Amino acid sequence: MTVTYLKKALRTAHSDESDVRKAVAGMLATIDAEGEEAVRRLSRQFDRWEGEIVLSDAARQAAIAAVPERTKDDIRFAHRNIRRFAEAQKATVLDCSIEVIPGLTAGQKQIPVEAAGCYVPGGRYAHIASAIMTITTARVAGVSHVTACSPPRPGLGIPPEIVFAMDLCGADAILNLGGVQGVAAMANGLFGLPKADVLAGPGNQYVAEAKRILYGRVGIDMFAGPTDSMVLADATADADLVAGDLIGQAEHGYNSPVWLVTTSRSLAEAVMERVPTLIEALPEPNRSSARAAWTDYAEVILCDEAQEMADVADRHAPEHLHVQAADLDWWLGRLRAYGSLFLGEETTVAFGDKTSGPNHVLPTSGAARYTGGLSVHKFMKTVTWQRATRTAARDLALVTARISRKEGMEGHARTADIRLARFFPDETFDLTPADE
């Protein structure tokens, strides 16, 4: 491959992994040992929060009353779209059954988990949309109990718009908790709430690492840490739109990579020229985040042809992938690794982030190589069942006994033997592997 880096990243999402891992593992161990007391202490330490942990009904209603009507309508619009999309997904998650051999019927069933814990990030921005994405999806999947948590603002608690969204989307309980302590409180079932079976939601590197370590004890949606975005653009793309889209996503945080991959040197140069102006025009603290993300993490990659651009995209496996190039159907057919794909300049990643329908909780740091984003499936278990007639049991028992003996598993073999003896007392069977 002959790609040319017009700009190279100085750091990657994996640069400071081991420090974060150590810090988070220590915090989780403390919470395991000391429970709610440790959670309160960490909440004081990281979020300067001294107030109630489980939001009371009165506080919930007070927050809802404080949200302007237009904001409520906007949140309802987004909720409707995200719910409609999740419901369409749910309709594709089906039970099935077949007769595998005559008399042996087997099937799969979809069972939602009992309890979900939804993390709504909020350290820097008030991620209203993350509340909608996680809680709505859990509800559509059929989860019985949904807990949501988000970092409280010192002295104020969770921003009222987030509380409104959590309530609208169906959160049973709301915790004034962020970070590792929020994730652990939901996983461990502290503060009188059920233990979460699945944790979902994006967050910073501490949140993502806490979920990763807890995985196994609980299910998680995926590794969803610092956000990343790639734009694939050819000579037909509009440099202003491309530059704006890159910097728009770079404001997420100092460690949010954005990548431009293009076949057009002149487009790349035009974008790189516009970027500094766009960064400087942002308010603080967004400006500092975007500047750091651009300086340290961004890449601009020049390719010879579209096929090569697609290969670069597949290797990065970006969370968000935005094609601003000719022949959108070709790209849709060709691209293999992304969390969510945006086709054409009429849409943009921010539409997906906030309102359009497909989920915005997506795999980051290359996790799109092996998983898609949050969907109803992540809150459901595909389980299987089987039942047999005596005729089918006869065929199955013979083979099971012989394979079990080949494996050295005599106990297994005897569960087959006894059935043959019970169900077919007048017959004799050769239950040793044929070649012995």
Ligand SMILES: NC(=O)c1ccc[n+]([C@@H]2O[C@H](COP(=O)([O-])OP(=O)(O)OC[C@H]3O[C@@H](n4cnc5c(N)ncnc54)[C@H](O)[C@@H]3O)[C@@H](O)[C@H]2O)c1
């Ligand atoms: N992948 C996605 O779908 C997606 C979507 C939206 C946002 N995001 C990401 O979510 C993240 C939001 O980050 P945020 O920080 O604003 O909010 P956050 O809620 O994820 O994290 C805030 C919490 O981090 C904890 N914390 C802060 N510093 C710490 C430290 N030194 N040690 C231990 N814990 C510490 C605090 O307890 C605080 O409550 C961003 O990285 C953004 O890119 C991802």
Ligand SMILES: [Zn+2]
């Ligand atoms: Zn975004």
